[in-house]
Amino acid sequence: MHPYENIKISLLTKHKKENVIAPKFLKMLNAEIIHTDAFDTDELGTFTRDKARYGNQLDAARRKAMIGMEITGLKYGVASEGSFTSDPFIGLLPWNHEIVIFIDNNLGIEVIGSSKAAAMSSQSKIRNWKELAKFSRLNKFPTHHLVLRPDDENHPVLQKGISNRIVLEEAFNQAIKLSKTKKVYVEHDLRAFANPTRMKNIAKATTDLIQKLKSLCPNCHTPGFQITKIKAGLPCELCDMETRETMERIFTCISCDYEKSEFVKKKKADPAKCDFCNP
Template structure:
């Protein structure tokens, strides 16, 4: 081992779906080398296809995964990710994804996290009544580069074929179902190893984690000092009335709860079009 490698610290990664491809290189930048425990029981913490529900919130589940990886490897620190996908709360018919990557230090019981949120996802599902419809829908989901699930219905398990990445298996699964019922249900397989779009989102969340690891609390010097709240009320540039625009970001330390309000860079006022007085 070289002197450079000797300065690195081994951390466990809670995955059985190849997430090291999105995470390892970025954590190496901050001196962390990934170790993946064999046969990590990812399904114990919930499945996208619904066989098992997530045992807690997105954050709680990610931390629980990390804790399990520490148990399996005997290492002091572990990284884990957890995704959450569903309909956008504001934009109709648009899915929204949120990816979380955490680093848990078991010695200090501290957690540093990184986030990604966005609409760039193939998280979609739908019914088809013919092989032609199925192939057209599959193409919209990015098949075969992205894996698919064919099943008897939403949240049904009578027939469930996951991880479909070949045309032959896809055709056989759809035709089998259409021979038993009038329609087949198709959805994107959101597991990272068969979903490169989600893998990219995990990578972006890891980049955010690295940024958090480099941001230290001015009070206790713990990493993870980041924006956790915002203060709205950015004044209108025409009449000074407070708008819904963000005026300040609130940085909070998870360890000592130190807080700092910082004004938004290059944002002194809001456009009058967002002002309820100038543009009621």
């Protein structure tokens, strides 16, 4: 029996993340998520910049998990935190990185799941209703909610959670009246319940976390035995030169530091991935 089967795990969230996190823990680990919203997680930071984030992404996730454990009195806690930036490939597309952290106060360990994917996190300055209608049409509104504020991204007056056309039009009319530049700043509402694309990425990060939790150290049987290093150098099938393709993965225990090396099953790399054969 896995050490985390049948345990109860706290989850602090006010943005409906329990809808994707709880089913994963139940199905993959037979563990029960105890949801609480007794603390306003917006106090630890908002995507609309009206409240600065608590520390970095990991700091905020860890703090949420610890507060949830304090509220519920449980020794196990889970929480998630997201960040948004440009994609790492061409630097032009919106990109979302989600982490989900699990804390075990009994063993004094934490394990982190992660997922990175394309995001719905666009923004624009618009001058009239026609431009706003076009923006909303191109950005999956109303399933993905919007935020409006006068002038720019720093204006203190804003309306979040806009999820239908009537409210959108009312919010636009209010914002344009307050605008000194006669422009309205529109952006995606990035809270999990308001952004289905992000919610899917949280689910993927949760899967990654649970897979790590299910992996036990061969030496001390602590959960979270995971890949910590990847070594490239798989030889090219054509010229036999080293490529940047993965040749070896190294797993490390988070408790006793036991390491295990695992070579990939593939013996040779595709010449298309070789810098010498295909520069």
